[in-house]
Every structure is written in structure tokens, then in C-alpha cells.
Amino acid sequence: MGVELQFVQQGVRNNDGFYQLESWGPFNKSWVHQHHQALLSAIE
Helix, strand or coil, X not given: XXXXXXXEECCCCCCCEEEXXXXXXXXXXXXXXXXXXXXXXXXX
8 A cells, every 4th residue: 555654662572662654655644634533433
């Protein structure tokens, strides 16, 4: 899809961190921000 995530490790333990969005790929960032509540409702 072209969306790029990067795992940012915090601390020395494995899996201690978070994913950070590096590239939106083909998605329009402002459209996603504008519709984020509807998107969250659809995946919950």
C-alpha cells in the first residue's frame, strides 16, 4: 500500500516502544485527519 511504519524502541527490552508513521503513501493525510472518528468507529 505504500504506508511506512517504523518501530521506535524505548529502552532495552524487546517490544518496548511504539510504531511511528513515516509515510502516508497514497493516503491523503488531511482526509484521514478529517475523518479519523469515522475510521476509528469502523475498526472498533
